Amino acid sequence: DAGVIQSPRHEVTEMGQEVTLRCKPISGHNSLFWYRQTMMRGLELLIYFNNNVPIDDSGMPEDRFSAKMPNASFSTLKIQPSEPRDSAVYFCGGGINTGELFFGEGSRLTVL
Amino acid sequence: AQRVTQPEKLLSVFKGAPVELKCNYSYSGSPELFWYVQYSRQRLQLLLRHISRESIKGFTADLNKGETSFHLKKPFAQEEDSAMYYCALRRWGGADGLTFGKGTHLIIQP
Numbered sequence: 001d002a003g004v005i006q007s008p009r010h011e012v013t014e015m016g017q018e019v020t021l022r023c024k025p026i027s028g029h030n031s032l033f034w035y036r037q038t039m040m041r042g043l044e045l046l047i048y049f050n051n052n053v054p055i056d057d058s059g060m061p062e063d064r065f066s067a068k069m070p071n072a073s074f075s076t077l078k079i080q081p082s083e084p085r086d087s088a089v090y091f092c093g094g095g096i097n098t099g100e101l102f103f104g105e106g107s108r109l110t111v112l
Numbered sequence: 113a114q115r116v117t118q119p120e121k122l123l124s125v126f127k128g129a130p131v132e133l134k135c136n137y138s139y140s141g142s143p144e145l146f147w148y149v150q151y152s153r154q155r156l157q158l159l160l161r162h163i164s165r166e167s168i169k170g171f172t173a174d175l176n177k178g179e180t181s182f183h184l185k186k187p188f189a190q191e192e193d194s195a196m197y198y199c200a201l202r203r204w205g206g207a208d209g210l211t212f213g214k215g216t217h218l219i220i221q222p
Contacts, residue, residue: 004155033209042214043156043198050207059209091156097207098144103156 004104006092012110018080021107023092024073033101034067034077035091043091049075082111114139116201118213125189126221133184133216135173135199142204145175145182148212150196159197160184169193194220 005024013019025032033048047057049069057067064083069075079086087110093103115138125131137143147159159168162175162182173184182199196217200210 031207035209035212043212045209045211048209056209093156095207098205100158100161101210102158105155 006104016081021077023075025094029094032094037089116213124219131186146200148198
């Protein structure tokens with residue numbers, strides 16, 4: 001298994017543009033989490049899904065952020081419109097129920 | 113609300129010296145505690161979880177409920193231990209997301 005796969009690995013965009021980050025979890029994992037990592041705030045949980053259903057999105061910073069999980073093998077995190085303060089590394093992770101979380105390598109977003 | 117505090121942003125020790133990375137937590141229920149490690153520009157990886165009571169790469173951590181701490185220790189640091197270390201908490205038996213501390217950057221000097 002290739003593990004959790006995230007794309008793109010790096011994205012540089014201009015303020016106001018739409019950004020879509022993608023995640024393919026490990027097959028068989030039923031939970032999926034999106035985290036944002038910044039120097040100032042560390043790792044923040046944005047949203048998590050269980051069996052493709054959003055369970056807690058209280059960490060999503062603003063309405064500009066949205067996440068979907070149309071099926072067990074794919075999730076997206078969208079930012080529209082993007083702002084410079086959204087610059088961060090976004091991690092996707094998943095697991096099985098109460099077990100270990102496995103993370104992807106992250107998507108480094110820079111908004112100019 | 114749950115909170116994880118890692119008081120040291122940066123910890124620098126010499127190779128062969130003992131290492132202790134501090135972690136304190138605040139949680140009203142029964143917690144499950146973890147340590148994750150992130151080597152330079154790599155993905156987060158699980159290092160330890162308190163229920164397994166294992167020693168991984170020479171690291172150990174004991175949950176002290178009285179002091180609400182879960183400090184990470186290693187008796188003899190190695191250069192390859194240089195990395196970011198994150199302490200994390202989750203509701204016991206829960207499938208919720210982990211609450212992470214802000215991390216400690218461990219640097220092992222030769």
